[in-house]
Amino acid sequence: MSSIHLQNLVKKFGEFTALKTMDLVIEDGEFMALLGPSGCGKSTTMNMIAGIEEPTSGRILFGDRDMAGVPMGGRGVGFVFQNYAIFTHMTVRQNLAYGLRMRGLAKSEIERKVSAIAELLQLSPLLDRKADRLSVNILQRVAIGRSAIMEPAIFLLDEPLSNVDAAFRAVMRTELKHLQRQFRQTMVYVTHDQLEAMTMADRIAVMDHGVLQQVGTPLEVYNHPANVFVARFIGAPGMNLLKGRPAERDRGLVIDLGRLGATQPLPPALAASLRNHGREVLYGFRPEQTLLSAEGRGLRMPVDFVERIGARTIVHLGRDETAVKAVFENDVKLGEAVTVSPAEASVRIFDAATGTAIRAE
Amino acid sequence: MKRSVPFETFRYVAILAALAVTLVPILWMVSMAFKPIAEWSATGADLTWWPKQPTLDNFRFIFGESTSNLIVALDRTAAKPIASSLLSAIFGTAIAMGAGTAAAYGLSRFGSGQNLPLALIQLRLFPPMAVMIPVMIMWSFLNFMDSWWGLALIYGIVTLPFAFWLMKTFFDDMPREIEEAALVEGCSRLRVFTRITLPMMRAPLASAALFVFILNWSDYLIALLLTTREWVTIPVYMASLSSSMTGQLYGAKAALGLIAAVPPVVMGIAIQRHLVRGLTFGALKQ
Amino acid sequence: MNATAIMKHRDAAVSDGENTAAGVTDAEAARLGFRLTLPAQILVLFISAFPLLMQLYISLTDWSPLSGIGWWSAWELWNNFANYTDLAADGRFWSALGRTAIVMLVCVPAEFLLGLALATLFMDEFPGKRFFYSVMLMPMMVVPAVAGYMFFMLFQSGGPVNDLLSSLTGFPVTVAWLSDPTLALVAVMIADIWQWTPLMFLILLAGLVGVPEDQIKAATLLGANAWQRFTTIVLPKMKTIIVIALAIRVIENFKIFDTLYIMTGGGPGVATETISVYIYKVTTQDLIWGYVAAIALAILVVLSVVAVLAMKRMAQGREA
Numbered sequence: 002m003s004s005i006h007l008q009n010l011v012k013k014f015g016e017f018t019a020l021k022t023m024d025l026v027i028e029d030g031e032f033m034a035l036l037g038p039s040g041c042g043k044s045t046t047m048n049m050i051a052g053i054e055e056p057t058s059g060r061i062l063f064g065d066r067d068m069a070g071v072p073m074g075g076r077g078v079g080f081v082f083q084n085y086a087i088f089t090h091m092t093v094r095q096n097l098a099y100g101l102r103m104r105g106l107a108k109s110e111i112e113r114k115v116s117a118i119a120e121l122l123q124l125s126p127l128l129d130r131k132a133d134r135l136s137v138n139i140l141q142r143v144a145i146g147r148s149a150i151m152e153p154a155i156f157l158l159d160e161p162l163s164n165v166d167a168a169f170r171a172v173m174r175t176e177l178k179h180l181q182r183q184f185r186q187t188m189v190y191v192t193h194d195q196l197e198a199m200t201m202a203d204r205i206a207v208m209d210h211g212v213l214q215q216v217g218t219p220l221e222v223y224n225h226p227a228n229v230f231v232a233r234f235i236g237a238p239g240m241n242l243l244k245g246r247p248a249e250r251d252r253g254l255v256i257d258l259g260r261l262g263a264t265q266p267l268p269p270a271l272a273a274s275l276r277n278h279g280r281e282v283l284y285g286f287r288p289e290q291t292l293l294s295a296e297g298r299g300l301r302m303p304v305d306f307v308e309r310i311g312a313r314t315i316v317h318l319g320r321d322e323t324a325v326k327a328v329f330e331n332d333v334k335l336g337e338a339v340t341v342s343p344a345e346a347s348v349r350i351f352d353a354a355t356g357t358a359i360r361a362e
Numbered sequence: 363m364k365r366s367v368p369f370e371t372f373r374y375v376a377i378l379a380a381l382a383v384t385l386v387p388i389l390w391m392v393s394m395a396f397k398p399i400a401e402w403s404a405t406g407a408d409l410t411w412w413p414k415q416p417t418l419d420n421f422r423f424i425f426g427e428s429t430s431n432l433i434v435a436l437d438r439t440a441a442k443p444i445a446s447s448l449l450s451a452i453f454g455t456a457i458a459m460g461a462g463t464a465a466a467y468g469l470s471r472f473g474s475g476q477n478l479p480l481a482l483i484q485l486r487l488f489p490p491m492a493v494m495i496p497v498m499i500m501w502s503f504l505n506f507m508d509s510w511w512g513l514a515l516i517y518g519i520v521t522l523p524f525a526f527w528l529m530k531t532f533f534d535d536m537p538r539e540i541e542e543a544a545l546v547e548g549c550s551r552l553r554v555f556t557r558i559t560l561p562m563m564r565a566p567l568a569s570a571a572l573f574v575f576i577l578n579w580s581d582y583l584i585a586l587l588l589t590t591r592e593w594v595t596i597p598v599y600m601a602s603l604s605s606s607m608t609g610q611l612y613g614a615k616a617a618l619g620l621i622a623a624v625p626p627v628v629m630g631i632a633i634q635r636h637l638v639r640g641l642t643f644g645a646l647k648q
Numbered sequence: 649m650n651a652t653a654i655m656k657h658r659d660a661a662v663s664d665g666e667n668t669a670a671g672v673t674d675a676e677a678a679r680l681g682f683r684l685t686l687p688a689q690i691l692v693l694f695i696s697a698f699p700l701l702m703q704l705y706i707s708l709t710d711w712s713p714l715s716g717i718g719w720w721s722a723w724e725l726w727n728n729f730a731n732y733t734d735l736a737a738d739g740r741f742w743s744a745l746g747r748t749a750i751v752m753l754v755c756v757p758a759e760f761l762l763g764l765a766l767a768t769l770f771m772d773e774f775p776g777k778r779f780f781y782s783v784m785l786m787p788m789m790v791v792p793a794v795a796g797y798m799f800f801m802l803f804q805s806g807g808p809v810n811d812l813l814s815s816l817t818g819f820p821v822t823v824a825w826l827s828d829p830t831l832a833l834v835a836v837m838i839a840d841i842w843q844w845t846p847l848m849f850l851i852l853l854a855g856l857v858g859v860p861e862d863q864i865k866a867a868t869l870l871g872a873n874a875w876q877r878f879t880t881i882v883l884p885k886m887k888t889i890i891v892i893a894l895a896i897r898v899i900e901n902f903k904i905f906d907t908l909y910i911m912t913g914g915g916p917g918v919a920t921e922t923i924s925v926y927i928y929k930v931t932t933q934d935l936i937w938g939y940v941a942a943i944a945l946a947i948l949v950v951l952s953v954v955a956v957l958a959m960k961r962m963a964q965g966r967e968a
Contacts, residue, residue, distance in 0.1 A: 080869045086862035090884045100870035373769050391798045405806020465688035472681030481692050489903040491927040492944035495937050496699030519691045551680050582793040582906040597793030612801055619794040630789035631782050638854045645892050648854050
């Protein structure tokens with residue numbers, strides 16, 4: 002069984018707490034992304050799973066085996082470092098064969114497996130090249146191959162694509178996903194790139210400052226962010242968040258957006274949850290679900306800046322605290338005042354003080 | 363990496379053992395230096411590790427005050443040998459550092475003297491004995507024999523490779539932007555060197571100078587051949603510390619040895635960061 | 649400074665910026681560079697040109713400072729290559745060389761292995777590391793001549809070494825180390841190992857620390873144990889440094905003199921006479937300087953050839 006259970010995991014480095022009480026279950030055969038900005042504790046978590054670091058407190062279980070005291074050489078995990086840590090004084094072949102050599106496998110057996118993995122990762126013509134002269138793209142494949150050849154039940158990758166050039170990144174993403182499907186390994190993938198996590202993972206664990214923010218499928222974290230951090234971090238650009246207060250109006254409960262001089266209607270389910278809220282909230286909606294609407298039926302804001310990135314156009318409206326980004330196809334001119342409004346079903350509300358999402362009842 | 367408890371204990375035991383081996387000879391010399399004649403001439407079962415009656419007699423003795431009538435007074439105190447060692451080492455260092463630093467800068471910044479790196483390493487390759495005869499003849503011709511300034515000159519030449527290589531790696535490590543900025547401002551290249559580069563290099567220069575000084579101070583063979591009476595250096599003089607009655611004056615030798623050994627050890631520890639660079643001619647840095 | 653001068657310097661700075669030691673485009677720089685390197689060049693020439701020529705000359709003669717004529721008139725005592733043929737037949741010379749080789753073959757590997765062992769102990773952080781490190785370096789900073797006197801005292805038949813051995817073995821040890829041909833050599837080697845192991849330790853530790861930690865971690869994760877990591881990752885990565893450390897020690901050990909000469913004077917008899925001691929004795933006792941010049945040149949030639957070959961090897965190694 003190669004599921005991973007992290008229970009009450011805490012890691013402190015002297016005074017500094019890198020990871021504060023992490024509880025997470027990674028299912029057998031699942032592709033789990035640990036996503037978050039630098040310093041959020043994702044690499045620390047992974048190092049503890051691998052055995053490179055020891056937890057300050059808490060348990061790590063592989064299946065039902067407690068990993069406390071099991072040294073990093075004996076956990077049977079594959080690990081790909083951010084900078085690959087390829088043995089630069091050896092050839093590609095020797096790199097790939099290393100783990101099997103350490104295990105004491107027969108030479109012919111090693112040869113066979115090396116050829117197989119080289120074939121799979123398209124490294125066959127490079128097998129006898131010395132590893133210190135190879136491009137980053139090749140090194141990355143060697144790093145993966147070196148671990149994959151051991152057929153570990155658990156595969157850990159620490160931001161493996163961050164040093165690879167953008168064009169190659171897309172190719173590698175698919176390859177990695179294929180590998181995982183093929184070998185049915187439990188894969189834990191650390192990244193700060195939310196797009197990467199969204200495209201590759203079965204589930205994403207979003208982290209910030211040593212705290213797990215939310216665990217869910219890509220769609221879940223995208224559509225139902227648990228808090229303001231996840232709402233902002235997921236999606237490019239992240240969710241728009243405007244300060245407001247619930248207020249009673251004839252048509253029902255609305256969010257009074259104060260400064261913008263607008264009030265926005267709420268879907269009935271949400272309105273029910275907010276009835277007795279009273280405090281300040283954050284009115285959230287995704288730029289991709291923001292549409293031009295009729296005058297008076299939305300937020301009237303001037304166009305500040307238009308970003309055209311290939312297929313998408315991101316329109317920046319308003320400024321500072323009341324800035325909103327929208328993604329739509331319509332042609333707008335700089336300085337022009339337009340009215341936008343989110344699709345009603347896409348509205349999300351968060352408590353302004355705690356940042357947690359307020360769900361519909 | 364976290365180490366297991368057995369390994370940690372092994373480490374400490376091993377290091378303490380190494381420490382003991384390292385320090386015992388040195389501490390023995392220290393101990394002998396402070397022993398009265400009865401103790402330092404003891405043998406076998408009478409040996410004691412530490413002086414029972416520590417005394418400064420040995421130190422007084424080498425500077426001319428004989429406190430025991432078992433030892434005849436020296437015909438010469440240790441004062442002049444100490445002076446000779448000091449003067450020859452200081453001026454030798456000055457020569458090596460002067461020529462070496464200038465040449466290192468010339469090579470590092472202007473590519474001049476491409477032959478020097480190889481030539482200077484070759485200088486260290488050959489046994490000194492192989493060139494001492496010509497040196498003795500030359501020095502004799504120049505009237506440099508048995509003089510501290512003659513010693514200083516040969517010391518300067520012999521440690522020039524170290525001064526050169528050390529300073530060259532230091533110059534290579536120093537970014538040129540500051541010098542280039544000064545050049546753009548209108549400074550002449552020489553002024554850049556003297557007014558900007560050298561002041562910035564105070565610490566490396568000091569370290570290199572101390573390194574070279576240690577080497578010069580530690581010489582024996584050259585002084586043995588080039589000095590005979592007037593300006594013998596400490597190690598050469600130490601051989602004469604014996605008396606017809608008591609043989610070798612261990613106490614006195616230990617005392618003088620201690621005096622001679624302390625400066626380089628202290629300096630060495632002060633510049634330990636740069637030792638690897640100096641000893642491997644810049645091939646390695648710590 | 650007027651505008652033209654400033655412009656000239658700005659242009660010079662620009663062109664200079666692209667140049668490292670590979671070549672100089674600015675005349676002023678070249679002139680200054682030449683002047684800066686001149687003192688060193690003169691000193692080097694002084695110590696290599698004249699000695700070489702002079703020794704070439706007198707090595708072909710029977711000259712000695714006792715012969716009553718100045719060295720420039722040594723041609724009067726011309727003997728063709730007699731000195732060189734004598735050298736080839738000089739038993740004492742070859743024994744000295746052999747002895748030097750034995751000392752080298754014992755001391756250098758011992759210093760290397762001990763230094764490496766110590767370096768591995770010092771790899772991680774531990775309390776007191778800085779203090780222990782400084783103390784471990786002390787032997788190599790002790791003036792070699794003083795170390796000679798130190799060990800001379802230690803190895804006396806009534807001295808501390810025998811005293812220690814007596815307490816360790818239980819029965820009285822009064823070996824006369826420095827009077828016994830074999831033991832004297834052993835004593836000398838012990839002194840050398842004591843003094844220069846820290847040098848190996850210093851250099852090898854610097855090399856050890858330079859091994860990329862990531863690769864060591866990767867190896868551990870792939871199942872390598874400590875010994876396997878050491879042999880497959882650490883040692884290969886230290887190859888260059890090991891070569892440098894060994895080269896330095898071999899060269900210095902070949903020249904061994906100070907400590908040895910003070911401890912034994914080359915004796916008893918010639919039991920500890922290494923090549924430097926032999927040359928010293930012939931120079932100062934026999935005073936046949938023509939012959940010594942021949943020895944010196946022979947050594948110079950052999951060492952130069954070895955050095956050139958070694959450099960070629962290193963250059964090849966770098967290209968591979």
